[in-house]
Amino acid sequence: MAKKLGIIPVAGSKNRIIVKADAPETVTKGGIIIPDTAQEKPQRGTIMAVSLKDEDGNTPAVKVGDKVLYGKYAGTEIQFDGEDYLIMRESDILAIV
Numbered sequence: 001m002a003k004k005l006g007i008i009p010v011a012g013s014k015n016r017i018i019v020k021a022d023a024p025e026t027v028t029k030g031g032i033i034i035p036d037t038a039q040e041k042p043q044r045g046t047i048m049a050v051s052l053k054d055e056d057g058n059t060p061a062v063k064v065g066d067k068v069l070y071g072k073y074a075g076t077e078i079q080f081d082g083e084d085y086l087i088m089r090e091s092d093i094l095a096i097v
Helices: none
Strands: 016-021 044-050 067-070 076-080 083-089 093-096
Touching: none
Parallel strands: none
Antiparallel strands: 016 044, 016 083, 044 067, 067 093, 076 083
């Protein structure tokens, strides 16, 4: 289960979420080690916080603890309490895994 995060995203016109990205793949399925310079940015993570409602009163479809897939360039990277997170619109989420 995801730990409680000390910040809540503000919705505005779209629901916002905070995601903790999974660690990038360091070894291929065949056992080949991927160097740091060739590792791709992860597109999978865990929801850490969600906005309460957007300005139209819609609640987010995702909840804290959900594993999600998101677009390659989705969100804005932030740091909070020494951890790296992404803050993004709910519409940037492609699927719940």
